[in-house]
Amino acid sequence: MTKQLFSAKFRAHTNIALIKYWGKRNKELFLPVTNSLSLTLDAFYTDTEVEFDTSLTSDVFYLDGVLQNDFHTAKVSRFLDLFRKEANRPNLFATVRSINHVPTAAGLASSASAFAALAGACNLALDLAIDTQTLSTFARQGSGSASRSLLGGFVEWHKGQGDDSASSYAEVFDDADWDLAMVFVIINRQAKKVDSRLGMEHTNETSPFYELWPREVAKDLEKIKPAIKAHDIDTVGTIAEHNAMKMHAMTIAANPSFTYWEPGSIEAMQIVRRLREEGISAYLTMDAGPNVKVLCRASEAERVKAAFVSRFGEEQIVIAKPGPNAYPLDKE
Numbered sequence: 001m002t003k004q005l006f007s008a009k010f011r012a013h014t015n016i017a018l019i020k021y022w023g024k025r026n027k028e029l030f031l032p033v034t035n036s037l038s039l040t041l042d043a044f045y046t047d048t049e050v051e052f053d054t055s056l057t058s059d060v061f062y063l064d065g066v067l068q069n070d071f072h073t074a075k076v077s078r079f080l081d082l083f084r085k086e087a088n089r090p091n092l093f094a095t096v097r098s099i100n101h102v103p104t105a106a107g108l109a110s111s112a113s114a115f116a117a118l119a120g121a122c123n124l125a126l127d128l129a130i131d132t133q134t135l136s137t138f139a140r141q142g143s144g145s146a147s148r149s150l151l152g153g154f155v156e157w158h159k160g161q162g163d164d165s166a167s168s169y170a171e172v173f174d175d176a177d178w179d180l181a182m183v184f185v186i187i188n189r190q191a192k193k194v195d196s197r198l199g200m201e202h203t204n205e206t207s208p209f210y211e212l213w214p215r216e217v218a219k220d221l222e223k224i225k226p227a228i229k230a231h232d233i234d235t236v237g238t239i240a241e242h243n244a245m246k247m248h249a250m251t252i253a254a255n256p257s258f259t260y261w262e263p264g265s266i267e268a269m270q271i272v273r274r275l276r277e278e279g280i281s282a283y284l285t286m287d288a289g290p291n292v293k294v295l296c297r298a299s300e301a302e303r304v305k306a307a308f309v310s311r312f313g314e315e316q317i318v319i320a321k322p323g324p325n326a327y328p329l330d331k332e
């Protein structure tokens with residue numbers, strides 16, 4: 001029998017949450033405890049090509065040109081299963097080639113852009129015509145934050161109801177077409193010691209402060225949304241910074257305690273505070289790693305960057321602007 005190929009290529013950008021997702025109520029379906037709200041960014045993205053091939057007997061996965069081992073390929077296969085099921089082709093295997101575009105030395109490989117790009121590519125290759133809202137519920141099952149990377153600008157991921165997967169989707173909240181940037185301060189390029197999946201689970205299970213988290217997130221969302229619509233960067237930044245601090249405070253109070261902060265992270269925080277004393281609107285957020293991301297005006301981003309360059313070096317500081325929706329690419 002002649003083999004048949006179904007292929008497509010997609011690009012998705014990374015996103016950074018201003019109101020964090022930190023805990024699942026359903027681990028199998030990646031259903032979160034709370035809503036979350038992020039900003040998609042142009043500086044970091046993943047290009048993924050998928051080729052479903054009737055002659056393959058198992059999936060093959062290349063990341064940045066390197067053939068991946070069984071462990072990493074199994075994660076991709078579980079994700080491809082969602083699309084095989086939708087297409088009613090349980091035995092149609094694929095070759096996946098994924099390239100992470102991160103500025104040299106950044107080392108910010110992101111599961112969010114990776115699974116969003118793969119979801120977009122699978123949808124197109126198999127001609128499934130899944131709408132973006134539903135596709136975000138697929139991307140979510142690769143990595144929760146990936147649900148938000150299919151869309152550009154400010155994106156809200158709704159927690160949804162009960163065990164209803166379809167109700168936990170992402171949608172655009174604001175196009176972010178205003179004077180806004182995020183400056184990345186790359187503290188450390190090593191892989192994180194406690195990945196976000198384990199970190200949120202351990203926090204959820206052992207931190208006495210976790211029970212406060214859903215209420216705090218609800219309050220923060222209620223306050224940040226009108227501030228985003230009003231383009232009020234100081235209120236947006238103040239709420240986002242406080243939300244991140246509350247997330248990291250929960251990890252310190254987990255048992256055993258852990259933190260993603262490194263000495264360099266704290267130095268970067270001090271620089272952010274100094275910038276504010278100088279009248280610059282600069283607010284920080286941090287995720288499951290030591291890097292510090294600084295929300296500021298695009299028109300002041302170079303000044304913000306300069307404040308970090310002398311301590312961390314030019315190549316460790318990257319200015320990002322709001323990024324677009326995920327989109328298809330021509331195949332090579």
Ligand code: DP6
Pocket residue numbers: 016017019020021022030036111142143144145146196197286287288
């Ligand atoms: C701190 O989406 O990486 O970046 O769903 O287990 O794959 P899994 O977790 P992931 O967690 C992201 C955590 C965060 C906050 C956020 O992006 O909202």
